[in-house]
Amino acid sequence: MKKSYNKILAVRKRKIARRLKRKNWTDQSKPMFKGYNIRYEIDGRHEGIASGGIGAIHLMAKKLGFVKDIDNVLHLLSRHTPYHESDHVLNIAYNVIAGGTRLEDIELQRQNEAWLDALGADIIPGPTTAGDFLRRFSEDDIIELMEAANRARKKAWKRQPESFFKKAIINMDGTLAETTGKCKKGMDISYNGIWGYHPLIISLAKTREPLYLINRPGNAPSHLDSAKWIDKSLNLVTDAFEEVWMRGDTDFSLTAHFDKWDKRCKFVFGMDASPKLVSIADSLSNRRWKPLFRKPKYEVQTKNRRRPDNVKEQIVKERGYKNIKTTSEHVAEFDYRPGKCKKAYRMIVLRKNITVEKGEMALFDDIRYFFYIANEWSMTPHEIVYFANDRCDHENDIEQLKNGVNAMRMPVNDLISNWAYMVIAALAWSLKAWYGLLTPDKMLRRQIIRMEFKRFINSFINIPCLIIKKGRGIVYRFVGYNSYMKDFFKTFEMIRALKFE
Numbered sequence: 028m029k030k031s032y033n034k035i036l037a038v039r040k041r042k043i044a045r046r047l048k049r050k051n052w053t054d055q056s057k058p059m060f061k062g063y064n065i066r067y068e069i070d071g072r073h074e075g076i077a078s079g080g081i082g083a084i085h086l087m088a089k090k091l092g093f094v095k096d097i098d099n100v101l102h103l104l105s106r107h108t109p110y111h112e113s114d115h116v117l118n119i120a121y122n123v124i125a126g127g128t129r130l131e132d133i134e135l136q137r138q139n140e141a142w143l144d145a146l147g148a149d150i151i152p153g154p155t156t157a158g159d160f161l162r163r164f165s166e167d168d169i170i171e172l173m174e175a176a177n178r179a180r181k182k183a184w185k186r187q188p189e190s191f192f193k194k195a196i197i198n199m200d201g202t203l204a205e206t207t208g209k210c211k212k213g214m215d216i217s218y219n220g221i222w223g224y225h226p227l228i229i230s231l232a233k234t235r236e237p238l239y240l241i242n243r244p245g246n247a248p249s250h251l252d253s254a255k256w257i258d259k260s261l262n263l264v265t266d267a268f269e270e271v272w273m274r275g276d277t278d279f280s281l282t283a284h285f286d287k288w289d290k291r292c293k294f295v296f297g298m299d300a301s302p303k304l305v306s307i308a309d310s311l312s313n314r315r316w317k318p319l320f321r322k323p324k325y326e327v328q329t330k331n332r333r334r335p336d337n338v339k340e341q342i343v344k345e346r347g348y349k350n351i352k353t354t355s356e357h358v359a360e361f362d363y364r365p366g367k368c369k370k371a372y373r374m375i376v377l378r379k380n381i382t383v384e385k386g387e388m389a390l391f392d393d394i395r396y397f398f399y400i401a402n403e404w405s406m407t408p409h410e411i412v413y414f415a416n417d418r419c420d421h422e423n424d425i426e427q428l429k430n431g432v433n434a435m436r437m438p439v440n441d442l443i444s445n446w447a448y449m450v451i452a453a454l455a456w457s458l459k460a461w462y463g464l465l466t467p468d469k470m471l472r473r474q475i476i477r478m479e480f481k482r483f484i485n486s487f488i489n490i491p492c493l494i495i496k497k498g499r500g501i502v503y504r505f506v507g508y509n510s511y512m513k514d515f516f517k518t519f520e521m522i523r524a525l526k527f528e
Contacts, residue, residue: 032516039508074141075506078125078484079492082503083519084458085146087465088117090525093179100171103163110152115160116172116451118151123455126484128433130154130448141494147501161439164447172450173239176457177263180236183461184267186525195268196232197260197292198421199275201225201249204242204435204449213442215244224437226449227253228425229260234476235424236460237453238263240434242446249278257284261291274418280400282365285372289402295415298374298398304363308376308396311359316378319356319409347386354392355380358408363400375399375411431480432456459483465525466518486511 088094094113101112122133125142133154136142143151152160184191205223206214216222227241227249239256257273265271271292280296288294298304343350356379363374377397383390399415406414428434434452437445463475475483491507505512 033513036508036513040510043508073493074144075491075493076139076141076145077491078142078488079490079503079505079507080488080515081121081125082145082501083515083522084121084124084462084488085117086519087461087522087525088179088458090522091179091182091461093175096175096178097172100175101168103160103168109150110156114148115152115157116454119157119161119448119451120454120458121146123432123434123452124458124484124488126489129436130157130438133157144496145494145501145503158439158444161444161447161451162441164443166443166446169443169447169450172447176450176454177238180234180457180461181263181267183464186465191233192268194233194270194272195264196272196274197229197238197257197264198232198418198424199227199229199253199257199260199273199279200418200421200425201227201243201247201278202425202429202435203245204429204437206437208437208440211437211440211442211445213242213244213445215246217245221245224435224442224445225249226435226446227251227256228421228428229253229256230421230424231264232420234460234464235427236457237424237428240428240446240449240453242442242449244442249276250281253279254281254284257288261288265291272414274415276418282367285365285368285400285402286370289370289372293401293403295399295401295403295411297415298400300396300398304374304376304398305396307361307363307374308359308378308398311361311376315359316357317359317408319358319377319412321356322413344384344386349390350384352382352384353379354382358412360408365400373401373404373411375401375408377412427480428453428456456480462487462518465521466514467521468514468517471514487515490515 094117097113097116098111101116103112104110118133119130122130122136125132125136127133127135131154133152137151137153143149202225203217203219203221203223204226205221207222208214214223217225223245225243225245225247227239227243228237229239230237238260241252241256243251257279261271261273273288273292273294273296275296277297277299280298285294340350342348356377358375358377360373360375362371364371375398377399379395379397381393381395383393399411401411403411432452432455434449434456436452437448439445439448459478459480460476463472463478466472466475475487478486486509490505490509490512493504493506495502495504
């Protein structure tokens with residue numbers, strides 16, 4: 028980054044700091060929002076865009092070889108008049124990164140000459156053309172696109188320190204993608220009466236990247252065809268990481284595959300509380316049960332404050348609703364060989380002692396068991412339970428894909444084309460992860476990976492800038508400012524230095 032940029036950013040930082048500095052204000056006679064004599068004008072010379080960070084994202088995609096790889100593996104167009112397959116894919120993904128939530132938002136960028144100049148494009152596909160492109164996909168084409176993204180992400184991984192490759196955790200889960208359409212082929216009704224699709228998401232916990240997204244009818248069980256995609260995920264990460272773990276809920280306890288997976292990785296899966304397992308847990312002696320103490324959600328950094336009143340619990344008591352409270356938790360373990368396995372595995376059982384209340388009155392006490400099967404023997408039962416419970420963070424990733432990226436909006440007319448849209452839109456989430464991985468600052472790297480998608484857009488993408496076309500390239504001249512701009516320039520210099528392409 029040029030030294031002059033440091034001076035400019037320092038000046039802007041001081042200016043905003045002076046304005047935000049705490050002052051002893053006197054009573055103001057007028058509201059703070061005093062703007063009145065407001066006018067609008069059109070600049071006939073300069074063109075600008077709100078999403079100035081898109082240039083860094085596009086350069087990163089090219090440097091990682093992702094753009095070229097898309098054109099190598101996708102052959103959906105008989106003639107490139109005027110677009111290539113990569114133009115269509117990036118057009119949809121960049122629409123999401125620019126804050127678009129549906130295909131129709133592409134038209135806003137298509138009508139913006141500065142956006143076209145920023146990407147070096149004479150024209151980009153419109154929403155209708157984008158929809159037609161999605162309908163050209165076959166299942167094999169979608170798989171090829173996911174594999175191209177996986178090759179690009181492995182290049183981003185290569186830039187990480189050695190500690191990055193110590194351990195990989197693969198999370199998996201299904202989620203319902205509701206649609207109000209009545210004519211979308213492949214949709215079906217789910218177990219809870221919701222019409223739509225039931226995608227499977229397999230992701231890497233360390234970077235929150237979706238390794239594979241698979242669209243399925245709404246009535247499909249979570250584990251449908253999951254073994255195939257789990258094996259593909261293992262193929263992807265086992266070569267790169269020293270130690271590989273998998274975890275999932277009871278739907279993914281595919282005992283027929285345990286012996287195969289045991290040779291490749293370590294795993295922890297939930298198991299259904301079958302009568303046989305419950306009977307074994309009931310027969311365990313009291314000395315085998317150890318109390319489980321939950322870690323606090325956070326540590327108080329300053330001083331303890333009085334906890335606010337639990338409004339929800341007050342309403343439950345006042346209205347006499349049934350309320351279930353956990354009074355204590357204990358863990359134990361025993362060896363267990365599922366019927367489809369040739370060897371025994373470690374079964375961890377969590378016993379929850381609960382009290383069922385109605386209003387102010389306790390109705391009865393009860394015991395509930397939760398089972399976890401694992402092939403790891405050095406961790407304590409408590410650590411296995413904590414590890415399994417950490418899988419809940421995968422729900423946050425799914426939430427971001429559904430309502431941050433809007434990858435599961437299902438805007439097209441059948442299962443395959445909606446699957447294609449899901450994978451392409453989810454590329455925006457992966458591009459965010461790759462950008463974070465290429466950030467030189469270690470703390471910021473983790474922060475970007477953990478960021479919600481909207482905050483990432485507002486911090487690193489939505490920086491207003493002028494677009495200036497020159498004979499030797501395209502200049503993005505920032506006119507806006509935020510506290511991340513210095514980090515943005517450092518990351519951009521890192522991206523420019525990449526030699527992968």
